[in-house]
Amino acid sequence: MRLGKSGAMAGPFVVALGAGWWGARRGSLWRDEEVTWEVAQRSLGEIARLADSVDAVHTAYYALMHLLFLADPDPGELTLRLPCVLATAVTAALIGAIGTSPLPADSRRTRPPAPRTGLWAGLVYALTPFVTRYAQEGRSYALVACLVALATLLLARGRWAGYAFALGAACVLHLFAVLVVPAHLTALLLRGAGRAVLLRWAAGAAAAVTATVPLALLCRGQSAQIGWLTRPDARDAGALVQAFAGPAPAVLAVTLLLAAVALTRPRDPLTALAAPLALLPPALLLAVSQLHPLYFDRYVLYSLAGLPLLAAAGLDRLLPAELPFAALVGTALAALGLFAQLGVHERLRTPASRADDLAAVARSARHLIGRGDAVLYLPDHSRRVALAYPRRFAAAVDAGLDRTGAASGTLYGTETGRAELARRLAGQRRVWAVRTGPATRRGYTPVTAAERAKTALLREEYADTARYRVGAAVLQLYVRKPDRRPDRRPRPQPDRTPGREAGRTPDPDPDRRPVPKSARAPVSRG
Structure with a gap:
């Protein structure tokens, strides 16, 4: 032929x-x-x-x-x-x-x-x-x-x-x-x-x-x-x-x-x-x-x-x-x-x-982060995991977000200042830090003013309780120190769709999946 x-x-x-x-x-x-x-x-x-x-x-x-x-x-x-x-x-x-x-x-x-x-x-x-x-x-x-x-x-x-x-x-x-x-x-x-x-x-x-x-x-x-x-x-x-x-x-x-x-x-x-x-x-x-x-x-x-x-x-x-x-x-x-x-x-x-697996991080966050817990992203662009899978973070409060990416003309949104961040965290007993890149290492030096504010408040007000490694990311739990009593002011409502008010999510992995090993076993405890 x-x-x-x-x-x-x-x-x-x-x-x-x-x-x-x-x-x-x-x-x-x-x-x-x-x-x-x-x-x-x-x-x-x-x-x-x-x-x-x-x-x-x-x-x-x-x-x-x-x-x-x-x-x-x-x-x-x-x-x-x-x-x-x-x-x-x-x-x-x-x-x-x-x-x-x-x-x-x-x-x-x-x-x-x-x-x-x-x-x-x-x-x-x-x-x-x-x-x-x-x-x-x-x-x-x-x-x-x-x-x-x-x-x-x-x-x-x-x-x-x-x-x-x-x-x-x-x-x-x-x-x-x-x-x-x-x-x-x-x-x-x-x-x-x-x-x-x-x-x-x-x-x-x-x-x-x-x-x-x-x-x-x-x-x-x-x-x-x-x-x-x-x-x-x-x-x-x-x-x-x-x-x-x-x-x-x-x-x-x-x-x-x-x-x-x-x-x-x-x-x-x-x-x-x-x-x-x-x-x-x-x-x-x-x-x-x-x-x-x-x-x-x-x-x-x-x-x-x-x-x-x-x-x-x-x-x-x-x-x-x-x-x-x-x-x-x-x-x-x-x-x-x-x-x-x-x-x-x-x-x-x-x-x-690929360089990271955002679905695995989001799946772990879904099982670890409690309703009303605050979440901070270090560095700021670590928020990408919540932008990709907003449903997995729907119960959490994005305490550091000032304006969404769509509203601010940025990729990941803009961060609030230290005074406003301190006010938002005043009523929070548990705070999760989602860390990627250099922020996953011990001794991480913050680069931006927003990162320095987050790091300082976590160090001063909270105790590092647990770190969960999920691929290239770390989910780190902070609990307020006993001598730092939270006030009783109403908590801000959870930002259910970070970066996109009506965003959709691919959610390729169902919520019914079991927690991955990295989410069940912390790599270290404070």
């Missing part, structure tokens, strides 16, 4: 869709997804207000997710992740199409890529663990990768208006997509594109980049948001190669070997397109980050598409075109790659694969 271009697209689409759907309901959100979840439930006006202070780079994505949430009366984890699952499947199909679409170039007669090349590239992309991770994450990176792949395909076919639109949309979803522009120019130059082609490309690229200027200016004032990034080194570059090619040593070696075969002919239509895409955006971001740290591997997820295309081009060179069932050879290699990395895929579909 002869493989056509439609088959080269359909096969990767189906495989990527299955891989993305497999385990998409992990049972928990993690910190970045919580932001998407909560912000998408705000109004468009509130999202725009947030962009004035923080996270402007993701404003377009939040607006899209807001519209999706409006269409679903009861959104859950799948609603949050479905756009990325679908985007990844479309990306795999687009890579299949790119694998059969040579660049517009000069008149040199070069054998164009066969449909089997596109099929192999799309399958490898669909089954790469780094790809499937972001296929199941409620953030913008899979959508950016899809738009960059579409722009690359339109570049190869000389559809300049569509190219400008796709590239501009990718850059609006995430500014670092602009790094693909020099990659596309290099691809055209490698193929000896004529002046007319270069001028049309320049017009399309200029239109796309110009559309992002207002967003770039807004984001420039929010550079402190990525102030935690550090200067990348050789280990980061090596980790990126491993993420792109595959973590299993055998898969890594075969992928890089096949890519090296393709690179022996840099002006080959597919190699000329794929090599700059795979190499230039990461290299540019790594280089710029030596002066001003901006590098994070997910920012260049879209570049990964170039490596499967290179590997497929290399395999196409090694296998004679007339070889019977040649398409099955590459398909079998992709399947072997899946089995070699099956353990990695399985782990990525568990909450343990």
